[in-house]
Amino acid sequence: MELTRLAAYDAEHGGALVDTLRAYLDHFSDVPAASRALGVHPNTFRYRIRRVREVCGIELDDPDARLLAQLQLRLMSHHTSDDR
Template sequence: RTGQRVDAAIGIGPPALDGSVLSRSRDGADRALRVLLAHGGARRVATAEEVHVDALMLDLADLAAARGDVATGPVARLLDYDARHQSQLVRTLSCWLDAFGDVAAASAAAYVHPNTFRYRLRRVAEVGEINLDDPGERFAAMLQLRLHPAHHCA
């Protein structure tokens, strides 16, 4: 009923059928609310179940930050290369992963010509020493990029 007058965000935990699970429900509501707030208010209401994976990613990011974890392997090499050469290889990898390997979609998201994007993708593989055909390497890179949102494609 508040319409556009109030920018409310509402997190909903799992049902608490008795007092023994009330704290679990509250924790779920808090986690859902945290996801809503972390994502800039695009959504206003979410259940803990709907945002479960996003909540896990926030927890993992908290753990990584608390331990002082930094990017490693291919992502670290690409970050270093980008810093030294003012290039866009990390962004290229992020766009490609977000587009599930669809070069046309990834190049559009990166605002570059598909041929330029293909060239950059070859450079990603060379500089990062990453096998983009290996699902494990792709997953590891995607996870590291998700934990460092400054490097997202969007």
């Protein structure tokens, strides 16, 4: 699983998969809460989560994969804020 692939997909397709994954993890898999945080319909959010799985291969049921994804997201955010 590599989140740089997910970020590249977002950049190429104008998507919001990285933000979707971040919201999903930040809200402990609570789709209604995460979708509200992003201002999208829960079904749209579920579709995006399926795309996240397809694009980067993350197994969101695996606690280790979730932790690794959260760490990678934090590092990505840290690097982005350093670039400003």
